[in-house]
Amino acid sequence: MLMPAPEQDIIAQRLDLIAALRRIVPGEGVIADETSLRAFECDGLTAYRQLPLVAVLPSNVQQVAEVMKLCNERGVKIVPRGAGTSLSGGALPLADGVLLGLGKFNKVLDIDWDNRCAVVQPGVTNLGITRAVEHRGFYYAPDPSSQIACTIGGNVAENSGGVHCLKYGLTTNNILGVEMVLMNGDIVRLGGKHLDAEGYDLMGIICGSEGLLGVITEVTVRILPKPTTQRAVLAGFPTSESAGNCVAKIIASGIIPGGMEMMDRPAIHAAEDFVHAGYPRDVEALLIIELDGPPAEVDDLLLRVKEIAERCGSVSLRVSQNEDERLAFWAGRKAAFPAVGRISPDYLCMDGTIPRKTLPLVLTRMGQLSEKHGLRVANVFHAGDGNLHPLILYDANNPGELARAEEFGADILRLCVEVGGVLTGEHGVGVEKRDLMPAMFSEEDLAQQQRVKCAFDPSHRLNPGKVFPVLHRCAELGRMHVHKGQLAFPDLPRF
């Protein structure tokens, strides 16, 4: 993975920069010694590591604005970071860049029960929001699997999802407002406690921009009343086709389950060996279908789901009879990643989305790719929305195996695009999938995205080297080749 070449003149002014940063953020807020900087050298994508030039941990929005203004004026790059749980390298530091950590922004500022929203600082964890509101029966809906650690600021940057997002939406559907700082130090507020901020939907584009457009300093989130009942169905199928068919039938019948997860045989076995969740071992695919809502609705829909699963050829069918059983159904799925970690020294977690109907084709082709690359793969799948997480098993101690695993992963993602899907459903592009972007987007598609980047950060100082495979200068992107008088008057019907 090639990152932009470090700018030596920036590295040369390191000490001067540190002194200037200390004038803005006093005391321990500026971290410059190598041992302490180690803590920031990578995020959840641990295959890539880099010490930042210096790390800054501001504690208020004015400090953030001043740090960004200073860096902008000096031409210094900034990499924003929340909890560092990104699986795509979104927070990978740069050797010539300031790492801007938002960890000190960890307060819940306001819980407005009547308006059903909460105003929080970006360093509050995803689960921390739910913890702050659950005593009155509320929760924050998006629930990425890293929710204990990941922060809401990072969730906004990555537009994080989770198992419940088919029914309840991603981060972008669950935030009402943000305050953010632009690279030039401008502080802007978008939205608030009301719906649909007027003018261009800039909040919509900030969400999922992977820290390339601005630094989030405050978020207003919607909080929802907790569903009174949650029950789950565990259904085993003899083929992935029949399981996929069951998912399609459930949705076509008008049911949007709170969660609908699929695992393939290798994933089922790894999970069962690890947590003994009671999963059937003699099936090719396992579905966990969770229904939530008012008890009358859940009971009603459970019967229908059960009937559909039976009609689709389910060979093992259980409905959770109590909360312990429901949690047991989930225990295996939630432990799938560490379970795979037990059977393989290392694994890569991919994140494509496919049209659901192509699942059998994709699994067949993935099997062929597995043979071609000589590496095993286990699949967990957010089946409701077609988001596939193939886990590629490899051993980093075997020379060349990481490279082979990465090539296998790239092949899988190209396959996802080929069948009409996308490179990433929820983990983000980051550095991991950056160079695959041309598989999905044309040069003009990417150029327009980068022009939007130029509107926010014309010198590419904010998190460069992520998302876009080639960095074009904004002046070059903005140039228009206008041939006045040479273009024919369009020969279109008119009146």
Next chain:
Amino acid sequence: MPETFIPSGTTDVADLIKWAAAEGKPLSLHGHRSKAGLGRPAQTEYALDIGRLSGILDYEPAELVLTLRPGTLVSDVEKLLGASHQMLAFEPPDYGPLWGGAAARGTIGGAIGCNLAGPRRFKSGAVRDHLLGFTGVSGRGEIFKAGAKVVKNVTGYDLPKLVCGAYGTLVALTEVTLKVLPAPEKTRTVLIFGLDDTKAIQALSAAATSPHEVAGLAHLPAGIAAQSGIAYVARAGTSVTAIRVEGTEVSVKARCEALRDLLVSVGAPLEELHSMNSAWLWREIRDVAAFVLPQDRVLWRISVAPMSGPSVTAAIAQAQPDAQFFYDWAGGLVWLTLPPAEDAHAALVRSTVAGNGGGHATLFRADAATRAAVPVFQPQPEALAALSRRVKDSFDPMNILNPGRMVAGT
């Protein structure tokens, strides 16, 4: 009237915009002009009729996605989806009659451009939450695509969000993909009679805060309720507060009962509307039917935090006793009419919103001269306005697409 081009596909649109950019000839983009009265009035020599770019390209109910041309009528889409028991969950309103036009003329492209949303907004989102991807032409005359045709995607910037509510000032859309959802099997509405605005919004908040999954929360003061086509509502002789519940039959019955139990403490009479009557009432609320006439009254659409709704209307009514209004989105959306005035009462309306926790106020209906003189959309602080101009430039550097429709001069 501008000279109007009728493109037959994406390439035509690109050719025309390329030419317009080279010649510096701004273009008005439109479908069937059902919402031509919304936004600042803009005069251009040429227009681009996207309304003929219509038709369904791909619809697979089990995948929950629909790909179509932007000129397709919303009403046609609803018919198509209805046959598979699905819907556009953002509940697109039909505003045509608000400006004296015919009903059911709005296109999908128009709904996207105006980021429309009906009463289900607070639960299910607006168009912005359902536009998954598009192909279109920028003001540079370049064809590009963004987003995708699957329901879960974070690859690249979420440009589909940006074109929602951009009033055609960034991109001429030529193909769009929307997320669709199952339609509810049953709908019922619990009515509460005789509450004042503050008590009504508190009752709606109690319903929204309950776990009974409500899908519509509106309050109609007595004068508005009296105009309803539903006898139960019109003949109430007092205010009517409405709570919509959707789902399977068993579930809807049980939740309506639970809501009635919850609301007994309010101490007001309750009633329940079923299927047809319920659907009719929510259509009236969605389409702002109460304010279609008289059309010379200015119409404001105000979005605030739900609990602020009654304080905003009270302050405005104190200054303008002739104000009429009702509430949707649990109080967060206020529709307000006032007698005509030179500034359409913009200073009063916007300062009241600012003084009550903030939000935004759109001058939804006024004559063209007023809309040219008064900012139709909520003015933005300078840093944000500058950022918005740079975003506009990034798509349309020659200011060719619908110039001046949102903000004067851009």
